[in-house]
Amino acid sequence: MSxxxxxxxxxxxxxxxxxxxxxxxxxxxxxxxxxxxxDRHLVRRIVGLSLPQAVRHLAPDxxxxxxxxxxxxxxxxxxxxxxxxxxxxxxxEGIVDLLHRLxxxxxxxxxxxxxxxxxxxxxxxxxxxxxxxxxxxxADRHPSKPHPAMLQAAMNDVLAxxxxxxxxxxxxxxxxxxxxxGTQALGVSWGYHETEELxxxxxxxxxxxxxxxxxxxxx
Numbered sequence: 535m536s537x538x539x540x541x542x543x544x545x546x547x548x549x550x551x552x553x554x555x556x557x558x559x560x561x562x563x564x565x566x567x568x569x570x571x572x573d574r575h576l577v578r579r580i581v582g583l584s585l586p587q588a589v590r591h592l593a594p595d596x597x598x599x600x601x602x603x604x605x606x607x608x609x610x611x612x613x614x615x616x617x618x619x620x621x622x623x624x625x626x627e628g629i630v631d632l633l634h635r636l637x638x639x640x641x642x643x644x645x646x647x648x649x650x651x652x653x654x655x656x657x658x659x660x661x662x663x664x665x666x667x668x669x670x671x672x673a674d675r676h677p678s679k680p681h682p683a684m685l686q687a688a689m690n691d692v693l694a695x696x697x698x699x700x701x702x703x704x705x706x707x708x709x710x711x712x713x714x715x716g717t718q719a720l721g722v723s724w725g726y727h728e729t730e731e732l733x734x735x736x737x738x739x740x741x742x743x744x745x746x747x748x749x750x751x752x753x
Contacts, residue, residue, distance in 0.1 A: 538642055540694035541751060542685060542717075544703035545647035546581050547725030550657055552623040553578050559612040560592070566607035567600045569593050578726045582648050582705040584678030585609070609650075616656055623657050626724055628744030633666050635748060642692045644669035646684035646701070646711070651675070668692050680710035685717060700751060709735035720750050 546552045557574050564571050572592040580588040589604045596604075615621040637643060643666050647654055651674045658664045669691035671684040689699055701712035704725020712719035713736045721732030721740035729740045741747035 537698045538692055538694040539640065540642045540644060540689060540692055540699040541636055542644040542646050542688050542699065542701050544582060544701075544705070544708050544725075545645055545649050545654060545657060546623075547704035548626075548702060548708075548722055549629055549645075550623045550625050550661075551724075552621075552657075553581065553726070555612065555615060555621045555623060556581055559608050559615065562611040563589070563604040563608035564593070566611075567596070567604035569596055569600055569604065579705075581726050582679055582703070582707045584648050584673035585650075587678040588648070612653070616653075623660075625661050626744075630661065630663070632744040632748055633663065636751065637666055639752070641751070642668045642694065644671070644688040644692070646671050646679075646688055646708075648673045648679060648707075679705075679707035680714060682711050682715035685711050685715040689715070689717075702747065702751075704732075706731050706735040709737050712736065720747065722747060 543549055557577050560577050561571050576592060580591050583591065585608060586605050589601050633643060645654060645667055649672055651672050654670055654672050669688040671687050676683040676687065685701055689696065696716040699717040701708055701717050701719045702722065704722050705727045709719045709721065709732055719737050721737035723729050723740050723742050732740050739750045741750055
């Protein structure tokens, strides 16, 4: 019996491009909390963290009440944009075909993301991907990245060993999470952190497109 091969994907910045929606919702959230708007470059760099941790990073001098207010306002604003159809989270080019090819090759697929359960389910459902993933884990049920809990839970779900598991993401948080869990890590260049940062954080390689990512996974 062959060992289970598990490919665990981050969502925002790896599978889908949701940076415009994240920046817009964060602007609204900070305004509601009485805080100045955050720098959009910094917002893009915290994608991948849990929402409370992201807000604390962006407004380290704000009060706990302001942090809580911003978190709640973000959730409401993001949900409203999804419900009114204004939210756009397109998948990156080649992702759908890549996932189907990996599934056909016998890879088990999972997601470990800083998104909420609701947000991840909506993204996967909108793109017809829900049935491809054997496990999905979010910041609703686990500590924020780079804590390894999400990745460890995904491995437990499908009985995969760390040596046969690869974490795929676009941020150093993903690479650090993989190191904490003892798995391999691969970066993608089309997300929110630079290639050099991903390699320094422990990525075995950084793919420039989905074809290279598939080659790295199977190499």
